Amino acid sequence: MTSFLRRPGVVIACGALILTLAMGVRHTGGLFLQPMTLDQGWSREMFSFSIALQNLLWGVFQPFAGAFADRYGAGKTLVGGALLYVLGLVIMANADTAFGLNMGAGLLIGMGLAGTTFSVVLGVVGRMAPPEKRSLALGIASAGGSFGQFAVLPVGQGLIASVGWQSALLWLAVGILFIIPLAFAVTGTNGAPAGGQSVGESLREATRTASFHFLFWSFFVCGFQTAFVMLHLPAFVVDSGMSANVGMTAVALIGLFNIAGSFLSGWLGGIYSKKWLLAGIYALRVVAILAILMLPLTTVTLYVFAAAMGLLWLGTVPLTNGLVGHIFGMKYVGMLYGLVFLGHQIGGFLGAWLGGWIFDAFGSYELAWWLAIGLSVAAALLCIPVREKPLARVAEAT
Structure with missing residues (x-):
């Protein structure tokens, strides 16, 4: 049984399922914004801040979980x-x-996400896969997070409608418990082999390398955009006169199309330059957001926007993780990717919180959309100078 659980296909499948549950439940946050604020008499900024705090603490604890x-x-x-x-x-x-x-929503769920998502799961998958297939394996596992967004969102919306938001949260907690048996597939998968660099040496090397900082800040932009869209798109849709189900469907479509987007990014990352693929993703997000601002908002334009964003959504994850492992080696990839992911979550904090603050201050989300466009241009430019070669130490070891 143990040998079966260590097979690459089983590890990838269990890792994808873990991300399905962890990311799927996390993506339901926007569905709870309106019912919770209306029932409790809270402002959108107050709710947004708790989700922003979740994003920030997820990032803060991610390097420790990875290490x-x-x-x-x-x-x-x-x-x-x-x-x-x-x-x-x-x-x-x-x-x-x-x-x-x-x-609850901020500290504990943030810590829980750090221990159940990308740096932990992708660290296992990245070490298990041979270098020539690593990018594809990371893409397949990342697609699990996308499938969760597609599959769990309708469940969350259905639970809110049928049993209310409080009971819905408790049922989602039951779903998270299924991560524990799935973890047995990777229980014996320890990462860093003995010898070589120490943790401190690895950290100093990374922070002295310009490419690490380019990846950190480009991923910051990804976090800003995804957190803003995920939390505020359902409310943006309702504010525009459409139903909550239309907003839920749009968010679910992002997840559906990102299954293909994550897989495609992982596959292409094994063939073409990862940094140019990243730059292309950020540039195409500019086009998608401009379209939702400039065109009349109908269900058709909304769903096309959601499909386009889905193709570009978590495709940044296997590419960024792949670059970190390629440049710095796989020994401390969980910790180093966790540090880069901290940049993503700092952006996520600002995207979630500023979205609520901008709405409360100006009565619309328009300024936040334009901010997301400007940051996307900056992220595309930051990816271009990344040096897509292993450091001399890594090259000598291989």
């Missing part, structure tokens, strides 16, 4: 992260103050 998985194994990290995630959902369901909301 723990590198040292002690992904299985232990996943189990601990799942338990924190469940506790956060339970507290969120019972929160009636800003403190309770920030503790």
Whole structure:
């Protein structure tokens, strides 16, 4: 049984399912914005801040979760992260103050996401796959997060409609518990081999390398855009006179099309330059956002926008993770990718929170959309100078 669980196909499948659950539940956050704020008498900024805090703390704890998985194994990290995630959902369901909301939706779910998502799962997949197939394997696993967005969102909307938002959160917590048995597939998958660089040496090397900073700040932009769209698109749709189901469908379509987008990015990253593919993704996001601003907002234009954003959504993940492993080696890839992912989540904090603040201040999301466009241009330019070659130390080791 143990040998079966260590097979590459099984590890990739279980990793994809873990991301399906963790990312799927996380993406339901926007569905709870209106019912929770209306029932509790909260402002959108207050709710947005808790989700922004979640994004920030997810990023802050991600390098530690990655380092723990590198040292002690992904299985232990996943189990601990799942338990924190469940506790956060339970507290969120019972929160009636800003403190309770920030503790549950912000701190605990943020910590839970750090232990159940990309740096932990993709670190396992990246080490398991041979270099020539690594980008494709990362793309397949990343697609699990996209499938969760597509599959779990209708479940979340259905639960809110049928049992109310409080019970919906508790049922989603039950779903997160399924991560624990899936973690057995990677329980024995420890990362960093003995010898070679220390953790401190790896950190110093990365922070002294310009490409690391280019990847950090371009990923910051990705976090800003995805957090803003995921949290505020459903409310943006309702504000425009459409139903909540139309907004939910748009977000679900992003997830559906990103299944193909993540797989395609992983596959193309094994053939073509990863940095140019990243630059292309950020440039195409400019076109998609301009379209949603300039064209009349109908269900057709909304769904086309969602499909286009879906193709470009998490395609940045296998490409960025692949570049980190390619440039710096695989020994501490969980920790180093976690650090780059911190940039993503700092952007996510600002995208989620500023979206709510801008709406409360100006009565619309237009300024936030234009900010997302400007940042996307900057991200495309930041990807171009990335030096897409292994460091001399890594090249000599191989």
